[in-house]
Amino acid sequence: MNAKSTQESDLGRKQLEFTVFCIENVAERLGKPGNEVYEMLTEKSDILDTYIIPCYDALHTQGKTYIVNDILDYMREKGLTE
Secondary structure, eight states: OOHHHHHHHHHHHHHHHHHHHHHHHHHHHHTOOHHHHHHHHHTSOOHIIIIITTTHHHHTTSOHHHHHHHHHHHHHHTTSOO
C-alpha cells in the first residue's frame, strides 16, 4: 500500500467512525434506536450522503452538541423530526 492509499484508508475509517458517532448521538437525543436513525438518514432522506459525509472536514471540528443540533435541525427541515 502506498502513502496515498494509506491516507485515503485512514480518512475513510475516520469518516466511518464520525458517521457512527453522529448516528449514535442523534439516536440518543431522539430516544430512538440507532438503526432507526440510520434509516432516517439514508432511506427516508439523503442526509448521510449529501451532508454528513461530504461536510466531514468542517463538522468533525465542532463539538458534540453543535453536531447533533445541526443534524437535528437539518432533519427537521426534511420533515423527519418535529
